Amino acid sequence: MGNLALEGGLCGPEVLRTNPGQTLCGTDVKSHQHGGEKLMRRDWGKALMKNCTVHALEKAFKCQEARKDFPGTSDHVQHQVKPQMMEFVAEFHNGEKRFKCNECGKLFYRKSRLAQHHRVHTGEKPYECSECGKVFRCSSSLAIHRRIHTGERPYECRECGKFFRQHSQLVVHQRIHTGARPYECSECGKTFSTKTKLDQHRRVHTGERPYECGECGRTYTCKRMLIQHQLVHTGEWPHECSECGKAFRYMASLVMHRRIHSGERPYECNECGKSFRQRAHLQVHNRIHTGAKTFECSECGKCFSQNSILTTHQRVHTGERPYKCCDCGKCFSQKSTLIKHLNLHWRKVT
The missing domain is CATH 3.30.160.60 (Classic Zinc Finger)
Incomplete structure (x- = not known):
């Protein structure tokens, strides 16, 4: 198999090592960024596969028999790829999956991938984390796991600056900005x-x-x-607010609670500019402008803009009165009515 040279703006690990100033698809490789992705050298193989969807593999690689120079330096240095990557690229380009699992028949481009896959059947997990003892089937999974302990987040979103431990997490996150739902x-x-x-x-x-x-x-x-x-x-409430000590069952609840202290209201109405701490509150508010009443009573057909209002209304039909006065025992269908009633007791006392 002939050596492979890179074409079309892609460069492999050898290029990054020998020419750190080389560009990757027009982006400075010193920061190892490509299309909003901050790339680690050990993740280059995955990044290459992602690139295939953008650049098309057949355009990214060219047989070196054509002797094409890579125009990255003043003397037009010839760049080469490792033999393992050459073999992988050629097989991927040709659509060859020569390595078959005897257990389930699944096919792979590389023998090393087949060896990793075999561990699914054998249960073997030879890679152990020295920090916590957790074990993994492949070294790449261990490398990603270690970032939990080191705090390393090498993948940065160029839209909002948020960092991620895994490339796949960045890809999913970027769909927030692009609106992609594939x-x-x-x-x-x-x-x-x-x-x-x-x-x-x-x-x-x-x-x-x-x-x-x-x-x-x-x-x-x-x-x-x-x-x-x-x-x-x-009975766990594992998520505690560092400001006031209030604890929550769910991290999402803590995140929303923190906005009380920070004053953050990230959800803004496009119609009137009013802002809210929660997306759900904005969605409810938007119904004021649209007039939408999507919650219908199955008993009488009356419609409401909020589910909570429908729930209160349905007590007319069920007779439910869940709010009880602890002083006189009188029950009410709405909390607000109970509060008004309690004020009557308070006035009598004073």
Whole structure:
């Protein structure tokens, strides 16, 4: 197999090592950035695969028999790729997956990938974290895990400056800015920013709820919801506010609470400029402008702009009065009515 040279603005590990000033798709490689991605050398293989979707692999690599020089320095130095990468690129370009798993029949471009895959069947996890003892099937997974201990976040979003431990996390995050939702449900056409969210959504159609609570038997469509639910049984409130000491079951609740102290109101109404701490509050507010009343009473057909108002209304039909006065025992359907009633007791005392 002939040596491969790079064409079309891509450069491999050898180029980065020998010519640190070389550009990658027109971007300064000194910071190892490409399209908003901050690249680590050990992640170059993954970055190359991501690049294939942008540049197309057949345009990125050219057989060196053509002797094309890479115009990165004044003397037009010839750049080469490692033999392992040469083999991988050629096989990927030719569509060859020569290495087959005897257990499940899955095919791979490289023998090393097959060896890693075999560990799925054997359960072997030879790479251990020296900090916490957690074990992994491949060295790349261990390298990513170590960033939890080191605090390293090498991937930076060029839109907002947020950093991430993994390239895949950055890719998903960037969809917030681009609005991209590439995963579509074949049942209803709803789109999602990640495959995980699509898989979870599909369970709405299939009725599958694979995550069951061992305490009460309640089932959930995703593991995250089960983990959150289990805090009800353990009584844990693990997320504490450093300002006031208030504790929360969920990190998302703490994040929203912190905005009380910081005064941050990141969700602004495009119609009137009013801002809110939570997206849900903005969505409710927007109905004032649109006039939308999406919550309908199944008993009488009356519609409401908020689910909470519908819940209160339904007590007219059910007769439920969940708010009880501790002084006289009188019950009310709304909390606000109870508060007014309590004021009557307070006035009598004073």
